[in-house]
Amino acid sequence: MSIALFLLTFLFPPRVVMQPAALPSTVAQLSPRPVALLLPRPVALAHHTPRRLTSYRVTATVYSAKASQTDSEPFVTADNSRISRHHTSKRRWMALSRDMLKNWGGKFDFGDSVRVKGISPELDGVYVIHDTMNRRLHRTIDLLVGRHEKIYGKWDDVTIKKIEDTPPVLPEWQAS
Known part of the structure; x- marks a missing residue:
């Protein structure tokens, strides 16, 4: 046995564990009392830059509500x-x-508001997603214009960005 172990055993002898005694009846009948709980104060967070919303580069076209440009309805x-x-x-x-x-695995949903930039001053702005396009098209938007309006074209390098602070728009439908 080493000297250090001998000294520790001599200075701090092992304790004998005794069975706990039963509590007196007056202590056993006490009801719990409320205790004040001190919580630490919140720490001021360091200034951080806000989360940037993702923008997408797409191709933009226009369409009218005609059966030749859409489906049968x-x-x-x-x-x-x-x-x-x-x-x-x-x-x-x-x-x-x-x-x-x-x-289909993207980031947008029907009813989302989207800011469109890069077409023209008349067509740039906030749009609401109500429709989808043919499956052969990728990274493309189609802006709905009136049948009587003479707006045609295809624009590349158009930027779209989802507007997060507005609640989604519910579908507008009418009973027929």
């Missing part, structure tokens, strides 16, 4: 909203390619 969108027969480009609805919608 041109006035009903993919989220079951009904397009007015007197629709104009001021109404700001859009269709999004399927690869960008949540149903």
Whole structure:
């Protein structure tokens, strides 16, 4: 046995464990009392930059509610909203390619508001997603314009960004 172990055993002898005694009846009948709990104060967090919203580069086109440009029901969108027969480009609805919608693994959903930049001053702005496009198209948006408006074109390098602070728009539909 080493000297250090001998000294520790001599200075701190092993204790004999005894069975606890039963509590007196007066202690056993006490009810619990409220205890004040002191919580630490919240620490001021260091200033951090806000989270940047992701923007996407897409190709933009325009379409009208015609059977030749849509499906057999041109006035009903993919989220079951009904397009007015007197629709104009001021109404700001859009269709999004399927690869960008949540149903097919994307980040956008029907009813989301999206800021569009890079087309023209008349067509740039905030649009609501109500429709989807053919599955062969990728990273493409289609802006809904009125049938009587003479707006045509295809624009590359258009930027879209989801607007996070607005609640999603519910589908607008009418009973027929």
